[in-house]
Amino acid sequence: MRDLVTLKKHAALFDGMSQALGLDLEEEAIAGRLQFDEISEAVLRCSRCAHPGPCATQLSSGATDLAMAPDYCRNSDLLGFLQDTTV
Structure with a gap:
């Protein structure tokens, strides 16, 4: 099981990427x-x-208007789907 610090770090990264999108x-x-x-x-x-x-x-540099998640993002499909379905 991942430790709590790692999970919090990645929860923040996922949320930050979502916000940047x-x-x-x-x-x-x-x-x-x-x-x-x-x-x-x-x-x-x-x-x-x-x-x-x-x-x-990338997120700490203030990225707030990304068109899409980076190619390496393991959540790019989910984030792209949400972008497509958000009105």
């Missing part, structure tokens, strides 16, 4: 486009990513 995970869940267990799975996928450093650097 113009998504609000809480709103997505309320609207029914994202289930809470999908958020947990996304954080676990993120925790298995080989590129958390570049991701954190």
